[in-house]
Amino acid sequence: MSKVVVAMSGGVDSSVAAALLKEQGYEVVGMMLRLWSEPGKEDSNRCCTPDSMAQARRVAAKLDIPFYVIDAKDVFRETVVEYFLAGYARGETPNPCLICNRKIRWTFLLDHAFALDADFMATGHYARVRKDESGKMQLLRAIDRSKDQSYVLHVLDQEKLKHALFPVGDYAKPEIRQIAERHGLPTASRKDSQDLCFLAGEDYRNFLQRNAAEMLKPGEIVTREGVSIGAHNGLANYTIGQRKGLGVASAVPLYVITKDAVRNTLVVGTQAQLGSSELTARDVNWVSGEAPREPFRAEVKIRYTAKEAEAWVKPMGESQASPESDSAVEVTFDAAQRDITAGQAAVFYQGDLVVGGGIIV
């Protein structure tokens, strides 16, 4: 019997994932990571509140599977929180969920699964894996496109995909709820929040203020032409495309176009200047394990919540910047895209297939 560790959250999706695997005859073990939160706010990390832990424990008991909580506080702080802070220091808007998926869930937790002699690890993500005719692993969008979470999983490589199971990706959300009801499992989803788990529901700016106040250095607000028109109170306080709260008087509405971390200036412009049809992405992961040599057509998604857009993706060869990953690419969209944000991921799809993705520069 194959053994699988399920990363459980107490929510409906990972609970049903565990139930489905048990039905399929796997030996199932539930695990939950204890993640970091700020000193004095212990127990407030959204991914592992006492409540969700108790919920996951109940689910495990109902399914009659063992359940363990693994301490990941130190590695989470060193990896994910540092990445988050470093991203803002570079003037980017980092997406820590990506590195969490790569380094915490699919490295740290996977190693713990292997230590328990598990053959597979599963999560409640809406996505699919399958093996093609040549034996290569493929990552695919979920059957239910409206719930698809393959965006955050583009960081997985062949080796990890060989051990990955996403049981809920084959179902539509209403079916998942039915399965949960059938097993007497909780049917509530964990709130799909845009907030980061370690911010405990607070605005990220307060977190930066407490943990990296030096990042919030005031500077100038300039137009694309370099004309100073006001002052900002720290680049990290702004996001690309932001209009409100700039505090500058102008006849036409102004938007944040870019953040220049070197000069510590916030570059603003009109709506017409907001879009761009090009981006560069670094640290690209190719799911197949091989970087394509030729430019190719793909649908590219530039945020978790963005709609994918048709584009050419052009591999640029080996990147010097990051030996850990494979390469950089240039993406040219058929139509200009708003709010291309450095630090977020650009993920390339061909139909249901996830080809790869990288971090927008």
Place this chain on the structure above:
Amino acid sequence: MIYLDYSATTPVDARVVDAMTPFFNASFGNPSSVHRLGQIAEAAIDSARESVARVLNCKPDEIIFTSCGSESDNLAIRGAAYAMREKTGAKWILASRAEHPAVTKTLEHLGKHEGFLVEWLDVDERGRVTPETVAKAICGDTAIVSVMYANNEIGTINPIKEIAEICRANKIVFHTDAVQAAAYLPIDVNDLGVDLMSLGAHKFYGPKGVGVLYVRKGTPLVSQLTGGGQEFNLRAGTQNVPYIVGFAEALRLTAEERARRVAHVQPLRDRIIGAVLESIPDSQLTGDLESRLPHHVSFAFKGVDGNLLLTLLDAAGFACSSGSACKTGNPEPSDVMNAIGLSREWGLGSLRVTLGKDTMPEHVESFLNSLPALVEKARALR
């Protein structure tokens, strides 16, 4: 699954279950009732009390049945603290740093909310409270001294008799938590010289949810659970007849079979201690090698997350325990690990292996074969 966690709890002896069974249904009466069914229940409790008193070498009316060891600790310490303050004005309470939370949290509570003053007695690196430490710490204003008979985490046995003598000479109430000790050590209260002693049945093959507090005649005590006049006005509430009967039968069997039980577990204990220290680098025994519960083994492994080691052991089919055990993935070295002076690097990597009647030599060998690789795995995952 090989169970090596008898200090956490034990299975109920079949003979104990048999003794309890009639009192759930056939003889279900309330011991306070006047009628015949009540009389039968009352007689069962009286017999149980006499049986416990025989083992403790005391009078039956010195036995108070409670709901667990923690309740016994609470009644002893709170009850004596209030009574002593009323009687003599004394408000200092001394207790060792390595006590069970049932004692330490109770004392913290009394200090924070009731105006008592608490002094924590240091233990040596093996977890022992020396009589000298007690003698030095007491003063005319000391009301109570509380030192456990044997430690739950590291198995160290304290010199209870000597400490009791010092307290007796200074007219201080002496309480000992004997919850861990009762399964294997003599608990003759006259020999030990204690005034108050807490016991819990589930550590010696009795049911969970029933305990005893021994109260030496004349020891000042104020009840904590008020209501009816049960248990000599010291503990209100309808008595849990089947569990009280179970407590008495389990303790009787323990006393009767004590020598045999010790002879069974002690060689297995010594085998584990020797083999682990030899086969696992950066390991140490915590607690005392000599003055130690005969079924109790505890280690610290450097650079190991004790919680993770328990997870790996469980997945490999061994149920053990740890001083830093917690189910929330938020481990901290326990107070006991800190009290015996272990650094965080060692203190987080504690493991407790406790043996029992059903532990067989082949269980121990199987455990010893598996442990070194699991410790290595846990170290690699840090």
